Amino acid sequence: MTTYEAVIGLEVHVQLATRSKLFCSCSTEFGCPPNENVCEVCAAMPGALPILNRQAVRFAALVGLALDCRINSPSLFARKNYFYPDLPPGYQISQFELPLCEGGHVDIPGDGGGVKRVGITRIHMENDAGKNIHLPERGCSHVDLNRAGTPLVEIVSEPDMGSADEAVAYLRTLYGVVTYLGVCDGNMEEGSFRCDANVSVRPVGESRLGTRTELKNLNSFRNVHRAIEFEILRQRDLCEDGGTVVQETRLYDVVRNVTTSMRSKEEAHDYRYFPDPDLLPVIVPEGELEELRASLPEMPQARLGRFATLTGLPVADLEVLVQSRALADFFEKAAGLADPRKVANMMLGPLMRECHATGAKTGDPASWAMTPEAVAQLVGLVDKGTISAKIANDIFPELFRSGEMPESHVAAKGLGQISDAGALERAVDAVIAANASEVEAYRGGKRKVLSFLVGQVMRQTQGKANPAIVNELFARKLGDPS
Numbered sequence: 001m002t003t004y005e006a007v008i009g010l011e012v013h014v015q016l017a018t019r020s021k022l023f024c025s026c027s028t029e030f031g032c033p034p035n036e037n038v039c040e041v042c043a044a045m046p047g048a049l050p051i052l053n054r055q056a057v058r059f060a061a062l063v064g065l066a067l068d069c070r071i072n073s074p075s076l077f078a079r080k081n082y083f084y085p086d087l088p089p090g091y092q093i094s095q096f097e098l099p100l101c102e103g104g105h106v107d108i109p110g111d112g113g114g115v116k117r118v119g120i121t122r123i124h125m126e127n128d129a130g131k132n133i134h135l136p137e138r139g140c141s142h143v144d145l146n147r148a149g150t151p152l153v154e155i156v157s158e159p160d161m162g163s164a165d166e167a168v169a170y171l172r173t174l175y176g177v178v179t180y181l182g183v184c185d186g187n188m189e190e191g192s193f194r195c196d197a198n199v200s201v202r203p204v205g206e207s208r209l210g211t212r213t214e215l216k217n218l219n220s221f222r223n224v225h226r227a228i229e230f231e232i233l234r235q236r237d238l239c240e241d242g243g244t245v246v247q248e249t250r251l252y253d254v255v256r257n258v259t260t261s262m263r264s265k266e267e268a269h270d271y272r273y274f275p276d277p278d279l280l281p282v283i284v285p286e287g288e289l290e291e292l293r294a295s296l297p298e299m300p301q302a303r304l305g306r307f308a309t310l311t312g313l314p315v316a317d318l319e320v321l322v323q324s325r326a327l328a329d330f331f332e333k334a335a336g337l338a339d340p341r342k343v344a345n346m347m348l349g350p351l352m353r354e355c356h357a358t359g360a361k362t363g364d365p366a367s368w369a370m371t372p373e374a375v376a377q378l379v380g381l382v383d384k385g386t387i388s389a390k391i392a393n394d395i396f397p398e399l400f401r402s403g404e405m406p407e408s409h410v411a412a413k414g415l416g417q418i419s420d421a422g423a424l425e426r427a428v429d430a431v432i433a434a435n436a437s438e439v440e441a442y443r444g445g446k447r448k449v450l451s452f453l454v455g456q457v458m459r460q461t462q463g464k465a466n467p468a469i470v471n472e473l474f475a476r477k478l479g480d481p482s
């Protein structure tokens with residue numbers, strides 16, 4: 001029987017985090033009352049002329065540079081003609097023959113366990129459409145043009161991915177890049193980062209591509225994974241049953257977890273692209289490109305590698321810490337003030353646990369009460385023996401919620417570890433006196449009993465006794481067991 005392999009390429013739409021739109025000065029703010037951010041350009045009044053947003057070009061070029069693309073100068077804007085009520089001009093302004101960026105790549109964790117290189121075909125700039133709002137109960141539809149003209153880049157990959165896992169790994173890597181660059185707010189629920197997937201299957205060993213289908217508007221990593229997985233199985237079953245895949249656009253139904261046909265190739269648009277006569281070719285001067293290249297921040301994968309060296313912890317454990325640039329910055333700040341490995345462990349353990357318990361966003365430390373200085377101070381208090389690791393763990397939830405500095409909290413609550421040898425000696429003597437038979441057993445060679453005796457001292461001191469000193473005292477008083 002023939003075995004089939006999947007071939008996947010992705011088209012990712014990234015909304016650029018500029019304050020104004022691509023061709024006018026209207027605000028890009030999300031969630032405003034309908035049609036509040038609309039001018040003659042957004043509404044395509046006759047004679048209104050587009051003026052290109054310089055910041056949007058800089059953001060798009062940054063994405064290209066971060067993905068090792070060639071930046072075309074000049075690049076050209078073209079009209080993509082189609083009719084839809086939320087598109088007043090009757091065309092979208094996009095780039096066709098000469099996009100801003102071409103020929104880059106992204107390295108992702110591949111299915112085989114190694115690193116897989118996914119090619120970037122092109123990155124072009126375009127403006128978003130508005131939104132139709134259908135009100136069936138009132139028998140009418142409304143058009144909201146707030147989103148019309150919002151700047152996007154479309155990142156088109158080569159068909160280099162072979163599974164839903166690889167597609168999601170690629171998307172996550174890309175997401176990390178655009179959010180680290182600060183060119184996209186990364187809000188997937190609001191559609192700031194969404195993708196279309198081109199999926200086909202072919203017999204293993206075949207070099208020609210099979211007929212592909214396009215899955216439209218997937219807006220979460222989970223949906224991308226499920227939609228692609230479903231589509232691969234559907235096509236494979238179809239081929240195995242002797243059928244043929246039809247080239248078409250399909251929609252993913254989240255509730256039923258299936259893809260359904262939206263339109264076939266016969267209904268596909270002919271967009272009649274042509275260069276937009278209202279817009280000049282875009283030139284990015286070499287000097288500005290150099291300045292952008294020099295401003296590229298360290299990307300998540302590079303940062304991850306550095307954190308692994310810094311802490312001696314495995315890369316897989318540390319991935320959580322580079323999920324956002326802000327969280328990686330938070331770690332780096334705390335790790336500069338205390339033992340990096342202990343800081344990492346505190347963030348991966350108690351801190352992440354508290355985020356989940358309180359519903360705080362793990363990637364958004366600015367929204368927490370706790371500061372990097374507090375994390376470092378808490379690690380320091382344990383390191384210096386001021387409090388035990390257990391106490392640190394116990395008070396963590398309170399510190400996380402209140403934002404109080406650990407030192408003042410420990411002092412106010414009297415949680416400091418008892419390291420005073422005199423006080424501890426009295427406690428040790430009392431435990432020895434009260435547990436004659438255990439002491440006997442220990443002296444007779446049962447070393448395990450020691451932890452029971454130490455535990456008794458800890459109990460008497462509500463966990464505040466310095467365990468190292470207690471152990472030392474017992475060793476001195478009881479001697480080495482025979």
Ligand SMILES: [Zn+2]
Nearest residue numbers: 024026039042
């Ligand atoms: Zn406008």
